[in-house]
Amino acid sequence: MNRKHISINVMEQVFGSLNLSKEILLNEIAIILANQQLSEYKMKNDYYEKKYKKNFNSFDKEFRQTIGSYDVENDWMSWKFAIESMNYWQDILAQV
Numbered sequence: 001m002n003r004k005h006i007s008i009n010v011m012e013q014v015f016g017s018l019n020l021s022k023e024i025l026l027n028e029i030a031i032i033l034a035n036q037q038l039s040e041y042k043m044k045n046d047y048y049e050k051k052y053k054k055n056f057n058s059f060d061k062e063f064r065q066t067i068g069s070y071d072v073e074n075d076w077m078s079w080k081f082a083i084e085s086m087n088y089w090q091d092i093l094a095q096v
Contacts, residue, residue, distance in 0.1 A: 031096055038089035044082035048075060056083050 015025065045056070052059050056079055063076050 041086040
């Protein structure tokens with residue numbers, strides 16, 4: 001018996017025992033992955049809020065009014081991406 005056949009058989013047994021369809025299981029996995037992504041970007045946001053002792057909007061306003069260093073500009077880009085990604089994953093999860 002090859003490994004692929006055994007895996008399919010085990011998968012069918014597990015799904016059957018839990019009364020789960022493949023579609024339900026895939027939806028659950030998608031929700032878990034979306035929450036994982038959201039959590040990752042929330043942690044990045046929290047990191048920058050602690051580092052700069054302000055939220056992104058305050059940081060952004062200040063950043064745009066001054067000439068910052070290369071490191072500050074990198075932080076701004078990374079933080080902006082984290083905020084946009086957080087919003088994206090929150091929107092995805094709001095549809096669940």
